[in-house]
Amino acid sequence: xxxxxxxxxxxxxxxxxxxxxxxxxxxxxxxxxxxxxxxxxxxxxxxxxxxxxxxxxxxxxxxxxxxxxxxxxxxxxxxxxxxxxxxxxxxxxxxxxxxxxxxxxxxxxxxxxxxxxxxxxxxxxxxxxxxxxxxxxxxxxxxxxxxxxxxxxxxxxxxxxxxxxxxxxxxxxxxxxxxxxxxxxxxxxxxxxxxxxxxxxxxxxxxxxxxxxxxxxxxxxxxxxxxxxxxxxxxxxxxxxxxxxxxxxxxxxxxxxxxxxxxxxxxxxxxxxxxxxxxxxxxxxxxxxxxxxxxxxxxxxxxxxxxxxxxxxxxxxxxxxxxxxxxxxxxxxxxxxxxxxxxxxxxxxxxxxxx
Numbered sequence: 001x002x003x004x005x006x007x008x009x010x011x012x013x014x015x016x017x018x019x020x021x022x023x024x025x026x027x028x029x030x031x032x033x034x035x036x037x038x039x040x041x042x043x044x045x046x047x048x049x050x051x052x053x054x055x056x057x058x059x060x061x062x063x064x065x066x067x068x069x070x071x072x073x074x075x076x077x078x079x080x081x082x083x084x085x086x087x088x089x090x091x092x093x094x095x096x097x098x099x100x101x102x103x104x105x106x107x108x109x110x111x112x113x114x115x116x117x118x119x120x121x122x123x124x125x126x127x128x129x130x131x132x133x134x135x136x137x138x139x140x141x142x143x144x145x146x147x148x149x150x151x152x153x154x155x156x157x158x159x160x161x162x163x164x165x166x167x168x169x170x171x172x173x174x175x176x177x178x179x180x181x182x183x184x185x186x187x188x189x190x191x192x193x194x195x196x197x198x199x200x201x202x203x204x205x206x207x208x209x210x211x212x213x214x215x216x217x218x219x220x221x222x223x224x225x226x227x228x229x230x231x232x233x234x235x236x237x238x239x240x241x242x243x244x245x246x247x248x249x250x251x252x253x254x255x256x257x258x259x260x261x262x263x264x265x266x267x268x269x270x271x272x273x274x275x276x277x278x279x280x281x282x283x284x285x286x287x288x289x290x291x292x293x294x295x296x297x298x299x300x301x302x303x304x305x306x307x308x309x310x311x312x313x314x315x316x317x318x319x320x321x322x323x324x325x326x327x328x329x330x331x332x333x334x335x336x337x338x339x340x341x342x343x344x345x346x347x348x349x350x351x352x353x354x355x
Contacts, residue, residue: 005048005051005052007189007192008044008047008048008051008189008192009048010192010196011040011044011191011192011193011195011196012041012044012045012048014192014195014196015037015038015040015041015044015195016041018033018034018037018195019034019037019038019041022034022037027080027264027274027275028080028086029077029080029081029086032073032074032076032077032080032086032091033073033074033077035069035073036069036070036073036074036077037195038066039065039066039067039069039070039073040066040070040191040195041066042059042062042063042065042066043063043066043067043070043191044191044192045059045063046059046060046062046063047191057109061105061108061109064101064104064105064119064122064126065098065101065102065105067122067123067126068097068098068101068122068125068126068129068130069095069098070130071126071129071130071132071133071134072094072095072129072133073095074133075094075133075136076090076091076094097125097129101122101125104118104121104122105122233273233275233276233279234276234279234280237272237276239280239284242270242272242280243280243284243285245270245271246266246270246277246280246281249266249269249270250293250296251296254300255269256293256296256297256300256320256321257297257300257319257320257321258321259318259321259322259323261293261321263277263278263289263290266289266293277289293321294331294335295335296320297320297321297322297331298320298331298332298335298336300319300320301316301317301320301328301332301340302336302343304316304319304320305340305343305344305347306344306347306348309344309348313325313328313340313341313344314328316328316340317329317332317340328340
């Protein structure tokens with residue numbers, strides 16, 4: 001196997017590593033993202049077989065379906081992150097062209113002489129549809145003007161991912177249209193690079209998508225893009241009891257000290273679904289889940305900075321649940337307006353002056 005084959009095989013393996021943990025999550029965006037990554041995996045499998053000179057009709061036909069799936073699934077994933085209700089009917093509507101693509105795939109088997117023309121048509125249609133979905137996502141993200149640098153950075157990252165996806169789709173289309181053997185290597189390598197970057201980012205910051213989702217929902221509400229209020233998912237649930245249980249998990253059991261704590265894990269700890277916990281915190285505490293957890297981390301950090309002067313700033317940040325010095329500094333400065341070390345010096349100076 002050439003190094004291209006190994007590189008594309010690496011991307012195929014990463015797609016499997018992505019799908020498994022996403023598939024077992026309860027959030028709709030996670031299922032949609034898993035479907036998107038699974039589609040990329042089928043594309044990578046087809047590229048790998050092509051590079052190796054192996055012909056597989058089932059993989060070829062499945063990869064044609066996958067080519068179309070990526071864009072609508074990513075679009076619906078972003079919609080879900082922004083708070084839009086994404087139900088089965090909406091998913092079926094956006095994926096309905098798969099029926100036409102499946103029929104054309106069968107036609108390629110029945111009439112092999114039409115295969116190249118049909119293949120080019122499917123690639124062109126998939127690229128056109130993907131471009132339209134990309135424009136819709138970019139248009140919506142472009143309207144999320146927000147004063148927070150974090151939201152602006154998140155919006156830019158999502159926009160770059162969408163643009164990269166369109167560029168990869170363009171390479172796919174050009175490769176088929178021009179019938180050049182090098183194009184599969186280019187777009188297969190691009191997909192692997194995208195998967196590798198995303199996987200490393202997810203491993204380093206496992207709660208990143210949830211944080212991004214909450215921040216983007218707040219930004220959407222600020223500019224009037226938030227969806228209409230849906231029926232409460234907390235019907236029949238004692239709000240006071242769940243709020244008390246939530247505070248107990250954080251104040252007594254200190255779950256926030258786990259740097260890998262996610263909204264799903266916190267929801268399971270108080271016997272709620274992630275959507276129920278999100279509604280509970282947003283509607284009844286007026287804050288999103290990541291910021292709610294951050295408040296507890298910063299509160300304990302303030303205490304440790306004063307009560308344990310020998311403890312380094314890094315150790316304080318790690319002890320309360322931050323995974324790096326930079327994330328601790330950013331969060332502390334956001335809440336307190338100063339860096340942790342400066343806060344410690346200011347409080348010490350005030351105490352010395354009082355004495």
